[in-house]
Amino acid sequence: MNRLKKTIYSAPSVKKAFRILKAIADSPSRLGVSELSKQLKIGKSTVHGITIALEELGVLVRDPIDKKYSIGYRLIELGRKAYGRIELREIARIPLERLVEEIGETVFLGIMDGDHILILDVVEPPSEMKITSPPGTRLPLLAGATGKAFLSLLEEEKAKDIVQKIGLRGYTHKSITDPKRYLKEVKETKERGYAIDDEEYLIGVRAIAAPLPIPSSPLSAIWLVGFSSRLTDQKMEKAIKEILKTVQEIIHSFEIYS
DSSP states (O other): OHHHHHHHHHHHHHHHHHHHHHHHHHOSSOBOHHHHHHHHTOOHHHHHHHHHHHHHTTSEEEOTTTOOEEEOHHHHHHHHHHHHHHHHHHHHHHHHHHHHHHHOSEEEEEEEETTEEEEEEEEOOSSSSOOOOOTTOEEETTSHHHHHHHHTTSOHHHHHHHHHHHOOOOSSTTOOOOHHHHHHHHHHHHHHSOEEEESSSSTTEEEEEEEEOSSOSSOEEEEEEEETTTSOHHHHHHHHHHHHHHHHHHHHHHHHHO
């Protein structure tokens, strides 16, 4: 019961914090506690408490002279990251659609999100039999080809630290659980620009993942996934060429629109 009351009570504070942030962001000049209280019709003590908390988080910055607030770098950074994700998804969409048309298998765009991978976009082939997951799905970072692709964007020591921290899980009998062998494949991925997953994450499924070496944060990659019965060795060779071509298309488009 107490936990329920706390949850219900916290919602108005969050809404008030958002209103304060919006008012400061919309204002052509800095705003003080009294101005915010009057403009938003929120008690001064409440505004004071919220602004102090937001200042501690780096979301707001208070001028040392007039004591008025402006938007902090932390909020700007969060906004930049959110915009970067949207921008990358929009830029990559057409090249990903072309890749699906060429190979006829599902293609994903994702970013490194802590110890996981977050799917930003997915382009599916028209066939009924396909492998898919909706945008917003989180996958284990070190699962299959995708982990190798993301780690290839990092310095060797950083990649090694992540492998040691998370550990390599045996999803199938083909999963690579030896750190030295896994890191060797990460190094090969960095050199050739793609990683292969031959039923390492799911039995009967093959994948090709390619890192996107673009100046975006967080790290990003694309990967193509299909059933082993359809992704034959010959088709894999074609898919590798096409996915590398797609990476270059995305990088080129990103440079134009950035």
